[in-house]
Amino acid sequence: MTSHPIRFGVWAPVHGNRAAFQDPREPYDASWQRNRRLVLQAEELGFDTTLIAQHTINPHGEMDQLEAWSAAAALAEATSRIELITAIKPYLFHPVVLAKMALQIEAISEGRFAINLVNAWNRPELAKAGIGFAEHDERYAYGREWIEVVSRLTEGERLTFKGRFFAIEDYELWPKDIWRTRPRIYVGGESEPARDLVARWGDVWFINGQALPDVRQLIADVARRERRGRPVRFGLSAFVIARPTRREAEEELAHLMELAALDAPLRAIQRANTDPAVVMTQTMAKSPRVGTNGGTAAGLVGSYDEVASRILAFHHEGIETFMLQFQPLERELQRFAAEIMPRVRRARAALGNLDVKEEA
Known part of the structure; x- marks a missing residue:
């Protein structure tokens, strides 16, 4: 079992519901007001972190979409404890500009900010903007240079860098990060280039939800790769359906599957716009499921x-951060905090580790 404590997080509803859009219990709402309310509720309930996914256009079509980085800055001021992880697709921001933004949100949040590097899968988001949508491995080559520039600048280095994509000369950002070395870097993606990238530059690897044996193999693969600094830590995305009995949970899963089937036209748009080389799509095709990212x-x-x-079984294999999805979101957040968190604490206490929070 990892020596790090268990941390619970929640996906912010940046493009509405995660399981089914046509759920009468949870009308579609990707507004700033709802996202703010949800993150404040999660913080109050004891959740440790939230993930704000980044899209400029909704991957399902002409639907509302929250802008991640301006929302993160506002949430940094509105919250007091919860970690704010904000996703970024490198082609959308020059690394010098993004590093400066990250340091500013880090200052506003007083050391609670983190970057989630994702190398893009939604083709129209880049192609329609005239940026272009490079092939899979080329996007990761770009991302490796991009995150190196961001990491070194946010660490306070005066940087001169020359690579295939960027030429930075004698660049330094002020003020420095006074809270820690730099904001934490999470990395998503499970392809070979993604694993190399997280081993080199990531602090935490986000794994898409999948069966425990598969997660065990993924952790072992990245853990043995050559790395600078401290070992990589691991997070897992998962959709939770918890009820007093297994039968009730399975009935709710069946209900959500029926609702999700109504979204077939929207899911078809997403599939058509997704790069087939992205491993996430292959992972999600392994078995029927509701929710995103596994x-x-x-x-x-x-x-x-x-x-x-x-x-606890996932934690035993090395998962520290559980980034969770629920539907209906607000109600199920409360259920998880009331029913699952105490059970995990008691089990951890029985193993001699009382802490399920982020260490200092």
């Missing part, structure tokens, strides 16, 4: 005791 494939569907036990 969703219920992680198996956090069952009774309260079963879900808590499965979380």
